[in-house]
Every structure is written in structure tokens, then in C-alpha cells.
Amino acid sequence: MSKVDVLLGLQWGDxxxxxxxxxxxxxxxxxxxFQGGPNxxxxxxxxxxxxxxxxxxxxxxxxxxxxxxxNGVLIEAAIFNDEISALREKGVExxxxxxxxxxxxxxxxxxxxxxxxxxxAKGNAKIGSTLKGIGPAYTDKIARTGLxxxxxxxxxxxxxxxxxxxxxxxxxxxxxxxxxxxxxxGMTLDQYEKRWMDSLDxxxxxxxxxxxxxxxxxxxxxxxxxxxxxxxxMLDIDFGSYPFVTSxxxxxxxxxxxxxxxPSAIGKVMGITKAYCTRVGSGPFPxxxxxxxxxxxxxxxxEFGAVTGRPRRCGWIDIPAxxxxxxxxxxxxxxxxxxxxxxxxxxxKICTDYIIDDKEVDEIPFEYNEVEIKPRLQSFPxxxxxxxDFKKFKDLPLNLLNYLAEIEFQTGVKIMAVSISPDRKDxxxx
Ligand code: IMP
Ligand code: MG
Numbered sequence: 076m077s078k079v080d081v082l083l084g085l086q087w088g089d090x091x092x093x094x095x096x097x098x099x100x101x102x103x104x105x106x107x108x109f110q111g112g113p114n115x116x117x118x119x120x121x122x123x124x125x126x127x128x129x130x131x132x133x134x135x136x137x138x139x140x141x142x143x144x145x146n147g148v149l150i151e152a153a154i155f156n157d158e159i160s161a162l163r164e165k166g167v168e169x170x171x172x173x174x175x176x177x178x179x180x181x182x183x184x185x186x187x188x189x190x191x192x193x194x195x196a197k198g199n200a201k202i203g204s205t206l207k208g209i210g211p212a213y214t215d216k217i218a219r220t221g222l223x224x225x226x227x228x229x230x231x232x233x234x235x236x237x238x239x240x241x242x243x244x245x246x247x248x249x250x251x252x253x254x255x256x257x258x259x260x261g262m263t264l265d266q267y268e269k270r271w272m273d274s275l276d277x278x279x280x281x282x283x284x285x286x287x288x289x290x291x292x293x294x295x296x297x298x299x300x301x302x303x304x305x306x307x308x309m310l311d312i313d314f315g316s317y318p319f320v321t322s323x324x325x326x327x328x329x330x331x332x333x334x335x336x337x338p339s340a341i342g343k344v345m346g347i348t349k350a351y352c353t354r355v356g357s358g359p360f361p362x363x364x365x366x367x368x369x370x371x372x373x374x375x376x377x378e379f380g381a382v383t384g385r386p387r388r389c390g391w392i393d394i395p396a397x398x399x400x401x402x403x404x405x406x407x408x409x410x411x412x413x414x415x416x417x418x419x420x421x422x423x424k425i426c427t428d429y430i431i432d433d434k435e436v437d438e439i440p441f442e443y444n445e446v447e448i449k450p451r452l453q454s455f456p457x458x459x460x461x462x463x464d465f466k467k468f469k470d471l472p473l474n475l476l477n478y479l480a481e482i483e484f485q486t487g488v489k490i491m492a493v494s495i496s497p498d499r500k501d502x503x504x505x
Contacts, residue, residue, distance in 0.1 A: 077097055077297050078342030079290070080109075081330050085400035087354040089378075089387065090347040091412035091494060093117025096133035096303045097503045099345075104298040105141045106134030107290060109333030111305030112149030112182060112212070114205040116381025120497045126165065127381050132303050135169055141293075142169070143286050146178035147323065148334020149212045150224060151187070153267070175278070176286035177225030180216045182208040182238070184268045185243035187259055192252035202319055203356025205382050205460050213322035215239070233417040252358025287335025294340055302330045308346075308400035309354075316443050320360025326391075327433035328403040345491065346406035348397055349476070353387040355380050361448040362390035362426045372462035374459035378418040391424045391452065394485045399439050401486050408491040411482065414475055415495045420457040425481060426450035455481065468503040475479050 082099065084090040097119045113129040119136065119180040120126075128135065130150055132142040144150065162169055184310060193210065194201050204210060211417070215221035216479060222239060226232050241488030247254055280294055292298055304325060309315050318368055327344055331337065354360045363369065372378065372389035379386055393505040400406070417423055427437045430449040442445060458472035471479075479490055492504045 076340075078297055079300045079302050079330060079334070079336050080239075080292065080343040080345065081302045081304065081327050081341060081404075082345045082347065083308075083325065083327070083404060084116075084307035085346040085348045085397055085404070085406070086307045086352055086393075087360070088115075088305075088307040089353055089355070090349050092160070092304060092347055093128060093133040094494065094497065094499060095120050095345075095412070095492075095502065096348055097136060097299065097409055099301060100134040100137050100140055102299065103134070103140065103301040103441065105143060105290070106132040107143035107145050107286075107300060107302050108132045108148050108305065109145045110147040110325060110329045111321065112209055113151050113154040113207045114321060114382060117305070118497075119160045119499070121499045122304050124165070124292060125204050126161075130133050130155055131158055131169065131173065134164065134301070134303075135173065136167060138168075139431045140170060140172060140503050142173045142336075143290065144173070144175045144179055145286050145290075145334040146176040147177070147329060148179045149182050149209060150175070150179050150278070151182035152274040152278050153271045154207070156277040159277055168421055172280065173175060173429045174282045174284050174286060174289060175224055177223060177283050178286070180212055180221045181226070181238065182212040183222070183226060183243070183263055184259065184271050185247075186211040186241050188247055188254065188257055188264060189243055190249040191246045191257060195252060195354065196250045196251070198290055199350055203358075205380075207382070210322045211243075212452050224278065224330050226259070227279060228283065233377070239377050243410075267456070269340070269381045274302045277440070290316070290334050290336055302334060307445060309396055313401070314399075314403055316358045326400075328345060334416045340430050341405075342403050343408055344406050344412055346404055346488070347410045348392065348411060348482075349412050350392065350417060351376075352377050352390050352393050355383070355385055359443045360388055360390060361429060363395045364390045365423070368420075368440035369490075372416060376413055391426055391450070392482070393450070394482075395425045395426070395429055395439060397486055401488050406488050408494045409483070409486065409488045410493040410494070411479060411490055414478070414493060415462045417457060419459060420459055421459070423455045423457050423478060424452040425455065425478075425485070426455050427485065453481075463501075465495060465503065468493060468505045471503070
């Protein structure tokens with residue numbers, strides 16, 4: 076019986092998960108997504124080409140590997156269809172090696188409308204949602220009113236669809252949302268619905284399975300399975316900076332419910348963190364920089380959302396948040412990405428603790444969104460060197476190794492690899 080290794084983000088998303096999964100894929104037989112949906116944008120770069128994946132696991136570029144979209148994931152049919160077309164344009168044919176759980180829930184066009192309606196109704200308290208319908212679709216799942224992938228094979232699918240759509244239209248009216256003015260990719264709701272319905276054929280052309288049986292059979296057969304997380308631990312529905320979170324379990328626990336594997340089947344837990352920190356959308360971010368340094372992190376790090384194009388908020392690495400994420404996930408191995416963004420920094424800082432009301436705090440407070448948090452910062456000299464020619468972890472500049480050693484010391488978890496460029500060849504394993 077083999078185990079499921081887990082790879083997930085320890086911050087607010089965009090830690091570089093897609094790229095690391097792609098690099099790790101040769102060691103695995105099956106790559107599985109367990110939560111989230113097209114709010115994710117996993118960017119991979121190789122041979123000078125850049126790919127962004129939304130719902131599909133990042134193992135898809137390896138034709139001999141199986142990729143599974145688990146029951147915990149949400150699928151928006153039209154976005155999925157676009158994703159498949161983009162892969163085919165690049166010569167990747169995913170029909171044979173992509174399996175989809177029949178229990179994965181569907182995002183309807185009206186879920187996307189409700190996302191926009193909810194955000195509008197919140198006014199200044201906006202979450203900054205990617206507006207892909209994530210919150211409303213998970214709401215229907217929990218309310219037991221959702222539609223699942225398996226339902227598209229049933230004769231009465233359209234009937235069920237219309238019923239749910241009607242409920243959504245009523246909710247939008249209650250929220251005083253202007254349905255007529257609403258657009259998705261420049262299309263009216265009716266136009267987009269047609270595209271979405273047509274896209275169901277693409278979805279039907281894939282292997283729709285009971286993925287929990289499939290994965291457990293793989294494990295019994297000794298196959299190596301990697302669970303690929305989306306978003307980040309600080310966006311987790313339970314433990315993130317609620318309500319400024321996404322609507323799924325982004326932590327290791329989500330692997331069990333999102334794939335149907337028991338906790339005893341979890342193996343290594345690999346947590347990814349950037350060498351600094353970013354966040355898209357609203358919510359607390361104690362180490363955020365509003366100065367030139369923050370702007371530089373954004374510019375040099377190309378910190379713009381892969382899904383929305385929004386500039387990401389940038390700041391120093393946040394150790395209290397990182398320790399919290401390591402605890403919640405049971406991280407056994409750390410992976411650090413993007414130190415190269417700070418190559419010409421004279422000074423690099425780490426937030427070791429929070430100061431709240433003049434008191435030192437090392438826990439994430441319940442009142443995360445309300446209290447004023449001052450980060451206690453420790454300063455490190457920069458390495459002031461281009462990293463592009465480094466081939467071995469141990470040869471990295473001493474100041475960078477010292478910086479990484481401090482992250483290990485603070486979190487109590489060993490770093491297994493560091494990524495020093497967007498390319499898959501530049502991940503240095505220890
Ligand atoms: P939603 O999941 O689209 O509703 O967005 C909720 C919050 O999570 C917003 O602040 C988003 O910016 C953030 N978010 C969702 N998905 C991602 C992601 O893949 N990377 C980074 N932030 C994300
Ligand atoms: Mg992303």
C-alpha cells in the first residue's frame with residue numbers, strides 16, 4: 076500500500092505550486108487535484124513556453140502520467156473546455172490520461188452571476204473574489220442543492236439545471252443585482268449559458284469515474300500518488316483569514332475529503348512558500364509593504380494574478396503565518412520559491428512575531444482582520460548576486476543559505492528544494 080504525498084501552498088496562494096508539481100511529476104504515477112476550481116491559475120514554463128492551468132492537474136504535460144480531478148474540485152464547463160482547447164493547440168492530448176470524479180460539483184453560469192452579486196452587495200467589504208463562481212457553487216454543495224459532473228449523464232439534467240438556475244435568478248433579484256447588465260467575458264448570461272451547455276460535450280468525452288475507488292486502488296497497487304493543492308493555507312475556509320478566504324479546505328485535511336483517502340494514507344506533506352509573501356484580493360496581510368520595496372517585489376517578481384491580471388500585494392515573509400500553516404498541514408518538507416526576485420536587495424527582512432497592543436504574539440489572532448498588527452522584523456544582508464548559473468543547492472550564496480537556514484529554524488521544517496527561476500530546470504534539490 077503506497078501513500079498519497081501532498082504538495083500545497085503555505086501562504087495566500089501563488090507560491091509556485093504548478094511549477095513544482097510539474098518538476099515532481101516524474102516521481103509519481105498519478106497527480107490529483109482535491110479542491111478549488113478555476114479560481115486557481117497554475118503557471119508552468121518550459122522550453123520557453125508558458126502554460127496556465129485552471130482545473131487540470133499540473134501533471135498533464137507528461138503523457139504517461141494519470142491526472143485526476145477529484146470530488147472536492149469545482150468544474151466550470153466552459154472554462155474547462157477552453158483549457159482543453161489550449162492544451163490541444165500546444166499538442167497535448169489529455170483524453171486518455173485525465174480522469175474526472177463524477178462527484179465533482181459543477182459551476183453554473185448563474186453561480187458566476189451570484190459571485191458578482193454577492194461582491195456587489197458587500198460594497199467596501201468585498202473579498203476580492205476571482206468571480207469564477209467558487210463561493211456560490213460550494214454554497215450549493217453544502218446546501219445539498221448542487222449539480223455534479225455525474226448528473227450531466229442523466230436524462231433529466233436540463234430539468235435539474237433549470238430548477239437551480241431559477242433559484243439563482245431569484246437570489247440575484249433579492250440582492251437587487253442588474254442581471255441584464257451582467258456580462259461574462261463580454262457575453263450576456265444567455266449567450267454564455269449556450270457556450271457552457273455546448274461545453275458539456277467536452278466534459279462528457281472524458282473518463283468520468285468514481286475517483287475515490289480509483290485512487291484507493293492505485294494506492295493498493297503500489298502506485299505513487301501526488302495531491303496538488305490550489306490557493307493557499309491562509310485562504311482555507313476554516314483556518315484562513317475568514318471571511319477573506321476561498322470556500323474550500325486548502326490544507327492537508329482537504330486531501331482526505333477531496334479525494335476520498337483516509338488520513339492514514341497521507342505520506343509526505345510538501346509545503347511551498349515564496350521567499351517573500353504575496354496576496355491577491357482583500358484581507359489582512361501584516362507584512363505588506365506599501366513602499367518602493369513592495370513595488371519592486373511586484374515588478375521583478377511579475378506579481379500579477381494569473382487568472383485576473385490584478386497586481387498582487389507584496390511584503391516580507393511572515394513566519395507566524397508560516398508556522399501556523401506548517402502546524403495545520405503537518406508539513407514534513409519545505410520548498411522555497413523565488414528568492415531570485417530579491418537578488419539585488421541590500422537587505423531582506425523576516426517577520427518573526429506580531430506585536431499587537433504592544434504585546435508580542437506568536438499565534439494568528441482570532442481578530443486577525445480587526446486588530447492592528449505590527450510585524451517584528453529581523454534583518455538579513457542580501458546576497459547581491461544573480462542566481463541563474465547555480466546548479467547545486469549547497470553552492471548557493473552564503474547569505475541566501477543563511478536566510479534559508481533561518482526559515483528552517485523558525486518553522487522547524489527542513490527545506491528540500493529551492494526554485495531560482497520560472498523554468499522547470501531551475502529547481503535545486505538538496
Ligand atoms: P474566490 O476563491 O475566487 O472566491 O476568491 C476568494 C479569495 O481568494 C480572493 O481574495 C482571491 O483573490 C483569493 N484566491 C482565490 N484563488 C486564488 C489563487 O489561486 N491564488 C491566489 N489567490 C486566490
Ligand atoms: Mg495562481
